[in-house]
Amino acid sequence: MKSPRSKKNQHPCLEVRNSKIHGRGVYARLLIPPRTQIIEYTGEKITHAESDRRELLRQKKKSKGKRSDIYQFELDDKWYIDGSKNGSIARFINHSCEANCTPHLRGNRIWFFSNRTIQVGEELSIDYGFDFAVWEENPCRCGTSSCIGYIVRKNIRWRVKKKLQKTT
Numbered sequence: 001m002k003s004p005r006s007k008k009n010q011h012p013c014l015e016v017r018n019s020k021i022h023g024r025g026v027y028a029r030l031l032i033p034p035r036t037q038i039i040e041y042t043g044e045k046i047t048h049a050e051s052d053r054r055e056l057l058r059q060k061k062k063s064k065g066k067r068s069d070i071y072q073f074e075l076d077d078k079w080y081i082d083g084s085k086n087g088s089i090a091r092f093i094n095h096s097c098e099a100n101c102t103p104h105l106r107g108n109r110i111w112f113f114s115n116r117t118i119q120v121g122e123e124l125s126i127d128y129g130f131d132f133a134v135w136e137e138n139p140c141r142c143g144t145s146s147c148i149g150y151i152v153r154k155n156i157r158w159r160v161k162k163k164l165q166k167t168t
């Protein structure tokens, strides 16, 4: 028997609610110390080819004005985890330019760890690590002091900054 949706979305120290960054977000219900193994990113394991196929479908839906959030996490150069299929609430964790969590690969599973103390009521975030090629497609609304306005992997943000300076 399938467990009700509400139960699946429960976690002892986290809760899902509307986020100022984007859609729904994940918030700490308890104080989380640094380097805590918080939650696994679960879902359906799919190949890169299948991921590309789903992304095309999503783009189609989006162009018709339908809701089309993406919940895919790149596991390695062969696999993705699609959190939209039986995924944990980790799929709702938003990107921030000052992320308080970091994903770590353990075997072939992805776990999110805190990289500092996370206060009660604080939203959890990671660096989505997007490539330079797609920076313009992904605006960031994290609102942190180091936000550059776009979702790009931390070590290449300087390149986007440079581009932005040139156009203003």
Ligand SMILES: [Zn+2]
Pocket: 096, 097, 098, 140, 141, 142, 143, 144, 146, 147, 148, 149, 150
């Ligand atoms: Zn940002």
